[in-house]
Amino acid sequence: MAVASQRSTEMTDEQRAITEMVRQFADEQIIPAAEHYDHEDEFPEPIVEQMRKLGLFGVTIPEEYGGMGLDLTTYAMIVEELSRGWISISGIVNTHFIGSYLLMKFGTDEQRERFLPRMSTGALRASFSLSEPEVGSDVQGIKSTARKLDDGAWEINGQKMWVTNGLLSGVCFVLVKTDPKADPPHRGMTCFIAEKEPGAHENTGDWAGFTVPPKIKKMGYKGVESTELVFDGYRCPAENILGGEEAGVGKGFAQMMDALEVGRVNVAARGVGIAQRALELALRYSQERKTFGKPIAQHQAIQFKLADMATKIDAARLLTLRAARLKDAGERSDLEAGMAKLFASETGKEVVEDSFRIHGGYGYSKEYEIERLYRDAPLLLIGEGTSEIQRMVIGRKLLERHKI
Numbered sequence: 001m002a003v004a005s006q007r008s009t010e011m012t013d014e015q016r017a018i019t020e021m022v023r024q025f026a027d028e029q030i031i032p033a034a035e036h037y038d039h040e041d042e043f044p045e046p047i048v049e050q051m052r053k054l055g056l057f058g059v060t061i062p063e064e065y066g067g068m069g070l071d072l073t074t075y076a077m078i079v080e081e082l083s084r085g086w087i088s089i090s091g092i093v094n095t096h097f098i099g100s101y102l103l104m105k106f107g108t109d110e111q112r113e114r115f116l117p118r119m120s121t122g123a124l125r126a127s128f129s130l131s132e133p134e135v136g137s138d139v140q141g142i143k144s145t146a147r148k149l150d151d152g153a154w155e156i157n158g159q160k161m162w163v164t165n166g167l168l169s170g171v172c173f174v175l176v177k178t179d180p181k182a183d184p185p186h187r188g189m190t191c192f193i194a195e196k197e198p199g200a201h202e203n204t205g206d207w208a209g210f211t212v213p214p215k216i217k218k219m220g221y222k223g224v225e226s227t228e229l230v231f232d233g234y235r236c237p238a239e240n241i242l243g244g245e246e247a248g249v250g251k252g253f254a255q256m257m258d259a260l261e262v263g264r265v266n267v268a269a270r271g272v273g274i275a276q277r278a279l280e281l282a283l284r285y286s287q288e289r290k291t292f293g294k295p296i297a298q299h300q301a302i303q304f305k306l307a308d309m310a311t312k313i314d315a316a317r318l319l320t321l322r323a324a325r326l327k328d329a330g331e332r333s334d335l336e337a338g339m340a341k342l343f344a345s346e347t348g349k350e351v352v353e354d355s356f357r358i359h360g361g362y363g364y365s366k367e368y369e370i371e372r373l374y375r376d377a378p379l380l381l382i383g384e385g386t387s388e389i390q391r392m393v394i395g396r397k398l399l400e401r402h403k404i
C-alpha cells in the first residue's frame with residue numbers, strides 16, 4: 001500500500017521515472033526479503049547485485065565515469081524509496097555515495113579515473129571512517145595517525161570504530177592525524193584513500209597492516225556490517241592522499257565535514273523513508289484491527305496520531321528536498337542540511353514509535369514488519385552527527401548568518 005508518499009507533481013520526468021522504478025524494486029525485492037536478512041543478520045547479496053544492475057551505485061557519479069550524473073535532490077528521492085524498503089539497503093549505498101562525493105569534489109584527475117569507473121558499477125564499494133573507540137562527535141579528538149616514511153609512502157596506525165561496510169568495501173576514506181600537534185587540531189588532519197581486499201579480515205601484500213575485526217553485533221540496522229578497523233603499520237602511497245599530497249595534507253577535516261553535509265541530506269531522506277513505511281503499515285493495520293465494535297482507525301485518538309504522523313513526514317520531506325535543492329543550486333546548505341537531518345531523523349523515530357503503538361501487542365512480535373523498523377529507526381539519530389550535534393551546527397550557523 002503506497003500512500004501519501006513522494007508527490008510526483010513536484011518531480012521532473014526523470015525523477016518520477018527513477019523514483020517509481022526504485023519504489024517497485026523496494027516493493028518487489030527489498031520488503032519481502034528484509035525479514036530474512038534482518039533475522040539472520042546476513043548481507044543481502046542478491047539485492048545488492050540487482051542494485052548494481054540498476055546502476056544505483058553510480059547515481060551521482062558523472063556519466064564520463066560510467067555513472068548517471070544525477071543531482072543530490074534525485075539521489076535523496078531514491079534514498080527515501082530504498083529506506084522505505086529497508087534502511088540497511090540505503091546504508092550499503094550511503095558510505096559509497098560519500099566516498100564518491102569526496103573523490104568528485106576533492107580527488108585529483110588521476111584518483112577519479114582510478115576509482116570512479118569501478119565505483120559507478122558497484123564493482124568497487126566504498127566506506128568512510130572518522131569515528132574511533134574513544135571519539136565520535138568530537139572528530140578533532142581522533143588519535144589515529146599517519147607519518148611519512150623515508151621512501152615517500154605514509155604509514156597509518158590506529159584504531160577506527162563503527163565503519164559501515166567496513167568489511168566488504170574495497171576502499172575506505174579514512175581520516176587520521178598527520179600532525180598530531182597542530183593547533184587547532186583540524187589543520188593537522190588528512191584523508192587517505194585506503195585500499196584493501198573486500199571481505200578480507202587480514203590484508204596481505206601491499207595492504208598488510210589493515211585488519212578488519214569481526215562485525216559488531218547491533219540491535220538493528222542488520223545485514224550491513226559495522227566494523228572496527230585496525231591499522232598497524234599499513235603503508236599508503238602518497239598518491240592515495242585525497243586531493244594529492246601537496247593539496248591534501250592537512251585538509252582532511254574540511255573535506256570530511258563538506259561530505260557530511262551531503263551525508264546529512266542522505267540521512268534525512270532515510271528518516272523520511274522509514275517514517276513513510278511506518279505510516280503505511282499504521283494506515284493498513286488501523287483499518288483492519290477492530291476494538292469496541294469498530295476499526296481502531298475510527299477512534300479519534302488513532303486518527304489524530306495518523307494525522308500527526310503524515311504531517312511530520314511531509315514536513316521532513318520538504319526540509320530534506322530544500323536542503324538538497326540548495327546544494328544542487330550551489331548555495332549554502334549547511335544550516336538547512338542540519339535542520340533536515342535533525343527533524344527527519346527525529347520524525348523517523350517518532351513516527352515509527354507511533355505506528356508501533358497503533359499495532360498494539362502485535363507490534364512487539366517479530367511477525368510484524370514494524371518490529372524491525374522499531375529497532376532500525378534509532379540509528380538515524382546517531383549517524384552523521386547526533387541530534388545534539390545537529391543543534392550545535394544549526395545554532396552556530398544561525399549566529400554566523402545573523403551576526404550583529
Ligand SMILES: Cc1cc2nc3c(=O)[nH]c(=O)nc-3n(C[C@H](O)[C@H](O)[C@H](O)COP(=O)(O)OP(=O)(O)OC[C@H]3O[C@@H](n4cnc5c(N)ncnc54)[C@H](O)[C@@H]3O)c2cc1C
Pocket residue numbers: 095128129130131134135136137138161162163164165218221226379382383384385386387388389
Ligand atoms: C550503526 C552505526 C554505524 C556507523 N557508521 C559509521 C561510519 O560508517 N563511519 C564513521 O566514521 N562513523 C560511523 N558511526 C559512528 C557515529 O558517527 C558516531 O557513533 C556518532 O558520531 C556519535 O559518536 P559517539 O558514538 O562516539 O558518541 P559521543 O560523541 O560519545 O556522544 C555521546 C552522547 O553525548 C552527546 N554529546 C557529545 N558531545 C556533545 C556536546 N558538545 N553537547 C551536547 N551533547 C553532546 C551526543 O549527542 C551523544 O548523545 C556509526 C555508528 C553506528 C551506531
